[in-house]
Amino acid sequence: IRFHQKSKTGCSGCKSRRVKANWAGQCDETKPRCNACTRRGIDCLYDAGRGQSRRRAEHEPDPSVEAQCSETRQQQQQPMVQQMDEGPHYSAKQLLDLRLMHHYSVSTCEDLASAFPDGVLRPLRVDAPQLALQHDFFLDALLLVAMVHLGSTDPSSLASLPVYLYRDQALRALRRAVATITEASLDAVRGASVLLATTSFATDRLTSQPGLWIANWMTLALGQRNFRVSYRPAASSPEDDDGNSPSGLYGSFTDGLGVPVIPPDIQRAIAKCDGDAATSAVYTAARELGRLIALVDGGYEPLFLLKKIKGWSFDVIPARFLDLVRQENPAALVTVAYYILLFKVFPDSWIYQGLVSHDIELISRTIDPAWEVYLAVPKKGVHVKEPAELAELLVGSLVDNDSNDQGEDSGD
Incomplete structure (x- = not known):
């Protein structure tokens, strides 16, 4: 039976001689110098490694936890999409375009359907916006059509609608598309031309065009004949067309x-x-x-x-x-x-x-x-x-x- 405790934190000198803690005349673990080392006139050194290593082990973070914390800190340092400290995320034009697309979807396409043969409401409501996502020139045409309809049905909104700018952009974009037309863009070019022709009179009215409105409309109408000539060579006359061109409507x-x-x-x-x-x-x-x-x-x-x-x-x-x-x-x-x-x-x-x-x-x-x-x-x-x-x-x-x-x- 052991009636004493061994020194766990005694000085190095006493532990090397296996001196027991609190044993009479031996190491009393006094710091910075125990009585035994004082009597012997030697350096009294304490080994802090064992106790500190245990404390370090108790407090040292888990490597996996530390990695997660590091990743979290990096994410917090990066700018978040939700933060809007730098000002509005959307420009005035983007907000206007969004307003026009909403107006087209809920109002314009239904009114336009009355100007075409039966069965075109779904293409106007579903297919047209899809083409607008694929071709910028078609999007320009669609936005102009929505703007002209909005200005015609709600005259009070005209002051905030830059019809001139949107008309010029749509016509320039269509001309570029016609100049570089391909089989992939053919349907979109035809559709944009039909939309611009359909709203040509209203656009001229809102922009107070000085010339004959009928002449501008006829220009768009005649321009579509080129699409058939270029891509349907078998059609030698309008009557021979298969009905898929805008004229065939x-x-x-x-x-x-x-x-x-x-x-x-x-x-x-x-x-x-x-x-x-x-x-x-x-x-x-x-x-x-x-x-x-x-x-x-x-x-x-x-x-x-x-x-x-x-x-x-x-x-x-x-x-x-x-x-x-x-x-x-x-x-x-x-x-x-x-x-x-x-x-x-x-x-x-x-x-x-x-x-x-x-x-x-x-x-x-x-x-x-x-x-x-x-x-x-x-x-x-x-x-x-x-x-x-x-x-x-x-x-x-x-x-x-x-x-x-x-x-x-x-x-x-």
Whole structure:
């Protein structure tokens, strides 16, 4: 039986001699020098290693825990996405674009669907935004369409909508896309062109364009013919198209139409240009225009009439005719004035609002007074309110009343 304790913390000298702690006359573990070492006149050294090593072992962190703490400290030192100390994360343009995309999804696409054949609401709502994510030029077109619709349906918002900037951006982007068109971008180019054409009148109205709005619209319409020529070589004419092009949205122009006929006032205007090299282009446009006018009182559905009216610009008129309109050729201006009046057949929606009065009045001010007599029907039609009265006026313009009067006079 041990009646004492061995020194655990005694000095090195006493432990080397195996001196027991608190044993009479031996190491009393006094620090910094025990009594035994004092009596012997030797250095008294304490071994701190054992006690300190135990304390270090007790307090030394686990390596795995230390690694986790180090990783946490590194993450805390990195900037976090949620921190917004440097100011707003989105620019004013990004917020406006987000607002426009929301407006397009909840409102614009439904209103646009009324301007197209049945079954296009889902493509406008689902497919169009997907194309916008794939092609920047399509996104520019979609944002402009949404902005024009918002400005048209909520005029109070116009002050905060940079329509000019978005229009320029969309048109420049589309021109670049057309110049570098590929099979992969073909559908997006067609879609963007259709959207910009559909809202062309409204865009011109909001930006107070000084020229003929119909000319800008016809430019976009004619431009789409290039897509068919480049990528559908088998289609030798608009009637041969397979219906997948933007023009094909309106079907074959000649389906359901009667024989070609030219309104007498347009005939006289063309005759006045006798010998002009432009006569052929105006004649072609006027002949098919007469077939359109004959449909107005035929009891057709509005959507059918809309397809035919748009098809005249998309599929029928020669490119030369548009050049003549822009050059203010009198016979071309008379012809296009009759065409513009056809848009009054439809409700004055945000898409066509103001078109008829703006362009016909502009033509009347532009054309030489000697030719203004041939604008009698379009100028009268601007002020007609009732659809039935307008249809009667248009269809009546196909009858040459002057010839009938001359015949009656000769009979007397």
